[in-house]
Amino acid sequence: xxxxxxxxxxxxxASSALRFYEERGLIASERAGSGHRRYPxxxxxxxxxxxxxxxxxxxxxxxxxxxxxxxxDRVPSRRDWSRLSGQWTKRIDQRIAELQRLRSGLTExxxxxxxxxxxxxxxxxxxxxxxxxPGPRYWLG
Amino acid sequence: xxxxxxxxxxxxxASSALRFYEERGLIASERAGSGHRRYPxxxxxxxxxxxxxxxxxxxxxxxxxxxxxxxxDRVPSRRDWSRLSGQWTKRIDQRIAELQRLRSGLTExxxxxxxxxxxxxxxxxxxxxxxxxPGPRYWLG
DNA sequence: GCTTGACTTCAAGTTAACTTGAACTTGTAG
DNA sequence: CTACAAGTTCAAGTTAACTTGAAGTCAAGC
Numbered sequence: 001x002x003x004x005x006x007x008x009x010x011x012x013x014a015s016s017a018l019r020f021y022e023e024r025g026l027i028a029s030e031r032a033g034s035g036h037r038r039y040p041x042x043x044x045x046x047x048x049x050x051x052x053x054x055x056x057x058x059x060x061x062x063x064x065x066x067x068x069x070x071x072x073d074r075v076p077s078r079r080d081w082s083r084l085s086g087q088w089t090k091r092i093d094q095r096i097a098e099l100q101r102l103r104s105g106l107t108e109x110x111x112x113x114x115x116x117x118x119x120x121x122x123x124x125x126x127x128x129x130x131x132x133x134p135g136p137r138y139w140l141g
Numbered sequence: 142x143x144x145x146x147x148x149x150x151x152x153x154x155a156s157s158a159l160r161f162y163e164e165r166g167l168i169a170s171e172r173a174g175s176g177h178r179r180y181p182x183x184x185x186x187x188x189x190x191x192x193x194x195x196x197x198x199x200x201x202x203x204x205x206x207x208x209x210x211x212x213x214d215r216v217p218s219r220r221d222w223s224r225l226s227g228q229w230t231k232r233i234d235q236r237i238a239e240l241q242r243l244r245s246g247l248t249e250x251x252x253x254x255x256x257x258x259x260x261x262x263x264x265x266x267x268x269x270x271x272x273x274x275p276g277p278r279y280w281l282g
Numbered sequence: 283g284c285t286t287g288a289c290t291t292c293a294a295g296t297t298a299a300c301t302t303g304a305a306c307t308t309g310t311a312g
Numbered sequence: 313c314t315a316c317a318a319g320t321t322c323a324a325g326t327t328a329a330c331t332t333g334a335a336g337t338c339a340a341g342c
Contacts, residue, residue: 005288015289016331024329034338036289056243060329092244096237102197103233146318156319157301165299175308177319201299 001030001038011047018047026050026064042075049081056088057095142171142179152188159188167191167205183216190222197229198236 008015021027022037027046029037046067053063066084070076149156162168163178168187170178187208194204207225211217 003288014331017329019290020330034289035291036338052243054329056240089244092240096240096244099197099233099237099240102193103230103237144319155301158299160320161300173308175319177308195299 001040002043004029004037004039007039007043007047011044011051013047013051021047021050021060024060024064026060026067040075045076045081049084053088056092058091142181143184145170145178145180148180148184148188151185152192154188154192162188162191162201165201165205167201167208181216186217186222190225194229197233199232 002010004015004018007013007018011018013021018027022029027039027043027050029039029043032038049067050060050063053066054060058066069084070080143151145156145159148154148159152159154162159168159178163170168180168184168191170180170184173179190208191201191204194207195201199207210225211221
């Protein structure tokens with residue numbers, strides 16, 4: 001069993017973040033008699049999954065939903081993990097496609113002078129117009 | 142000259158956001174005798190640039206720095222705009238490359254079982270380890 | 283026995299990019 | 313002339329993902 005500092009060092013995730021993840025139900029810990037956290041080795045893979053998923057662009061809430069699909073009664077197998085990440089390929093491809101669209105817009109659109117908002121579909125794509133509710137635009141990408 | 146509501150409707154950007162952009166120095170306005178904002182048509186292109194740049198992943202601060210490179214004494218030409226966006230292609234390509242790296246990691250890495258943080262370069266890439274200072278990891282991607 | 287370091291909880295602070303609300307003024311249609 | 317929509321400023325709230333600080337407990341070495 002590992003202490004929180006052990007896990008932090010091995011995962012590169014700060015211990016404050018580990019406590020935060022626990023609060024959010026992403027990881028779990030047992031407690032030593034003293035009340036200190038003790039982690040099984042398997043938590044490292046779970047944390048790796050979280051970090052990986054974040055890089056891809058999932059929110060912690062989404063990640064939590066994914067992790068909830070894992071079997072609770074045993075340490076997840078290789079197969080369990082790969083089932084989870086099956087959906088990600090699609091998501092990555094979508095994002096790549098958007099970036100490529102933006103990329104071609106750079107030459108075609110800004111270059112040609114059509115970047116005038118109402119005529120240019122790149123400047124005001126559907127997912128932009130379709131946003132609703134408050135909150136920073138940043139989170140809606 | 143356009144009112145703030147005109148500009149908001151034509152750009153799809155809320156008027157509160159337009160005032161915010163002005164406060165940040167991204168756009169400017171003249172004032173009618175009443176104190177109400179009046180915008181020249183050219184502001185629409187400037188706003189389009191901001192929106193576009195955000196989709197690509199630049200922060201408002203970075204965008205402001207780019208916009209500062211435009212000539213202040215005249216309405217920017219097509220050429221002026223395309224000079225600015227010249228750097229973006231590189232940035233987009235880098236992001237696409239990272240996503241593709243992550244994508245192949247999905248099958249190669251999670252699938253094979255090496256997603257164990259210390260052995261897996263995907264779970265702990267260089268740019269991740271190299272982060273320093275406080276603040277949420279989200280902003281450092 | 284005592285200090286030092288690791289751990290705990292809980293509340294509050296940080297960041298970017300806005301939005302919302304309050305309190306007030308201006309413009310326009312009837 | 314009177315509504316009422318649209319504009320203004322300024323302060324404070326919102327979101328996600330954490331970090332930081334306070335105040336206290338636990339463990340190991342000298």
